[in-house]
Amino acid sequence: MALPYSFNGNIGKGLFDATAQAWRSEIASNPANLSSSYYEGRLKQCEQAVNGQGFADGGGALCAVVKDGADHADAFIVVTYANGQHLKMLDVTVRPSLDAADREPNIFDLAWIAATAIIGCLGMTYVEYPCPELKVRASWPLDKEFLTAVTAALVANEKFAGIYEVGVHGNWIVVRKK
Numbered sequence: 001m002a003l004p005y006s007f008n009g010n011i012g013k014g015l016f017d018a019t020a021q022a023w024r025s026e027i028a029s030n031p032a033n034l035s036s037s038y039y040e041g042r043l044k045q046c047e048q049a050v051n052g053q054g055f056a057d058g059g060g061a062l063c064a065v066v067k068d069g070a071d072h073a074d075a076f077i078v079v080t081y082a083n084g085q086h087l088k089m090l091d092v093t094v095r096p097s098l099d100a101a102d103r104e105p106n107i108f109d110l111a112w113i114a115a116t117a118i119i120g121c122l123g124m125t126y127v128e129y130p131c132p133e134l135k136v137r138a139s140w141p142l143d144k145e146f147l148t149a150v151t152a153a154l155v156a157n158e159k160f161a162g163i164y165e166v167g168v169h170g171n172w173i174v175v176r177k178k
Contacts, residue, residue: 004068005112007120009128010061015073016050019064019095022072026096033102042093046076061128063120065113074098075113079121081129089121089136107146114150122164122175136173147173 008015020043027034049062060080064073078091094113098106118136125131136151138144151166151173167174 005065005074005116006068007116007123008064008066008073009120009124011050011064011073011076013050015064015066016047016062019072019076020047023096030096030100030102033100034096039093039096042076042091045091046078046093049078061124063117063124065116065120074109075117077117077121079124079129081131084131086131086133086135087121087125087129089117089134091137092117092139110146111150111153114147115154118150118154118175125177133174133176135169136175138171138173144168144171144173151175 023039023043027036027039046062049060052059060078063077063079065075065077066073073095075092075094077089077093080088080090082088092114094110098109098113118134121134121136125134136147138147148168155161155164155166163178164175165178167176
């Protein structure tokens with residue numbers, strides 16, 4: 001089954017601007033259940049990442065997960081690179097309508113976003129940021145229990161399991177090349 005999302009490993013200003021506009025529109029349409037100050041802070045951090053600011057020791061990137069056919073992202077992922085040791089998936093931010101306080105989480109979309117981001121970031125460990133492992137920080141909306149379930153589903157795939165092993169280290173899910 002093909003993923004209904006695609007991964008963009010280093011987004012440009014155009015995708016960032018389209019996403020910021022779409023997300024601000026979602027916030028404006030539901031201000032009682034979405035935190036505009038939270039999202040403005042996250043968008044500011046993501047904009048800095050697009051501009052290459054805020055990365056130390058070898059850099060990083062702002063990545064995105066985009067639903068097929070959309071002109072804006074459903075999630076931003078800030079990744080940092082630790083000098084050939086590992087790539088870290090930090091600060092996953094999903095679009096506001098996936099994080100609204102007045103409804104149940106859309107587990108289906110969140111799972112696809114998480115799987116797409118993990119697979120996309122693993123791909124980056126071969127060329128853009130060569131290293132043996134990917135560390136995924138577990139925090140809302142992709143908490144440790146949720147990410148463990150997603151990675152367990154990935155490991156159930158024989159091709160994936162033949163290449164990677166998955167472990168846990170504190171609040172991190174660690175995917176290591178065999």
